[in-house]
Amino acid sequence: MSKLLQLFKNKYFVTTFAFVVWMLFFDKNDVLSQYEYRSEVKKLETEKEFYSREIEIIKKDLNELGSNLNTAEKFAREKYFMKKDNEDVFVIIKEQPKAE
Template sequence: MLFYFIIYIFVYMNRLLEIFRNKYFLSTAAFAVWMLFFDKNDMLSQYEYRTEVHKLQEEKDFYEKQTAQVKKDLNELNTNLNTAEKFAREKYFMKKDNEDVFVIIKETPKD
């Protein structure tokens, strides 16, 4: 039984050696190794490019949402006088002549 197993391994190894000695296999393997590991656009570079593209796409989506919100707010400020007055009072502490403005700052507890 062991003898047949050894012969089977020997035959299998001879087939592998024949395949490895084939010039087409060697050239294809060398090309694949070169493209996967040593080329300018190897697998690691492609992974880094894809992660950077994903990150930039997320930033683009964020800024598109921000732009839409700012356009909506600007339209609201230009069309509604009450909103413009509220914005000026909250952001720039503007007041009417007969009013007093009190700014209340909440103290944060210090640990």
């Protein structure tokens, strides 16, 4: 018990302990904030990868649309449900089974 009391009387220990407690819990860059920042960075990196893949797909589609008229017609029919004057378009949507 006396060693513990001597330890708390040591000004260097008290100063270091107070500094560590302040940095871990009370500072604006505390441990919890750092964890939240890292999780946000991971989320943003995942979104960046997703949008990068989407951009590549769209660039490929755009290149095909600019080079081939048949591709443009196919794209308009599939994406925007366009049709010729003498055609009928039937859109079939598959329903997902409801989870109970």
